[in-house]
Amino acid sequence: MRIEKNVAYEADGKTYRIYDVKAEDPIQVRVRTHYFTQHQKQTVDFVKEMHQKWLKFDHAKMPILGCLDMLATFLDESDPDVDEANLIHAYQTAEKIRENHPDKPWMHLAGLIHDLGKIMSVWGEEQWAVTGDTYPVGCAPAASIVYGKSSFDGNPDISHPVYGTQMGMYQEKCGMENLLMTWSHDEYMYKVLVNHGTTLPDEALYAIRFHSFYPYHSHNDYVQFQNDRDVAMKPAIMMLNECDLYSKNDDAPDMDALKPYYQSLIDKYVPGDVCW
DSSP states (O other): OOOSEEEEEEETTEEEEEEESSOOSHHHHHHHHHHHHHHHHOOHHHHHHHHHHHTTOOSOEEOHHHHHHTTTTOOOTTOSSOOSOHHHHHHHHHHHHHHHOTTOHHHHHHHHHTTGGGHHHHTTOOGGGTSSOOOBSSSOOOTTSTTOGGGGTTOGGGGSTTTTSSSTTOOTTOOGGGSOBOSOHHHHHHHHHHHHTOOOOHHHHHHHHHTTOHHHHTTOOSGGGOOHHHHHHHHHHHHHHHHHHHTTTSOOOOHHHHHHHHHHHHHHHSOSOEEO
16 A cells, blocks of 8 residues: 655644655655665665675775765755755754753764765765665565555565565564664764764764664654663654754754864764774
8 A cells, every 4th residue: 555645743834754655846756766766676685785885984084074064065865854955954953952952962963973974975875775764674664664565566575585574584672783774874874983983972873873763763663673772772863853853944054153063072072084
């Protein structure tokens, strides 16, 4: 059954995350094309190939803000809510977290860099392999995934005797960290930070790694894999995501004025040149 429309959030007179399978306006067509391609091509084998390609961290070496500035003209094709450069959204999210949680500077930085893994598409990776909501491969897709299960038609893993089942290749309560997630900017940025030896706390790293995992954190799917650590960490995702989503209509911040503050956080938690 196709989902005609999926509306996830409403606030301040604005409806967010509309995925309409019939709408013909350019943004909805762009978003729909992105997700149908993602759902048909992201497989266990594909994700493993992306791990081999990207987790050697041999694509560039540069500091966080230098990399972030490269998103100045990058448009996320999977986002139905905004049609502007990701660099602006990074500072919007960070400043919203700073406003709402002034005592958590590590989450301010997480907000700034949560989408920085999208740099893969600046370097040529197709967006269906980088942006958009995430979910585990190697098990049956949940009904709450945008555009529904019919959008997976043509994905060879769906008919696989193991990958096509609810538990798939995993064990109950194995923990989200042990799932093979769709390849995306979330997983890449998490791995980049860990490889660098970041001192960001676990809550920040967990939020970055799973902030796009909407079927889990917003629809309560895949809970068969949840363990006690996931339960404890989930509020960190919600803290980030609330500010991520509801900052999209905020005024564009003065990024030059904000850079010294965020550079001070980078110097503390992710200093120096980073291998990408």
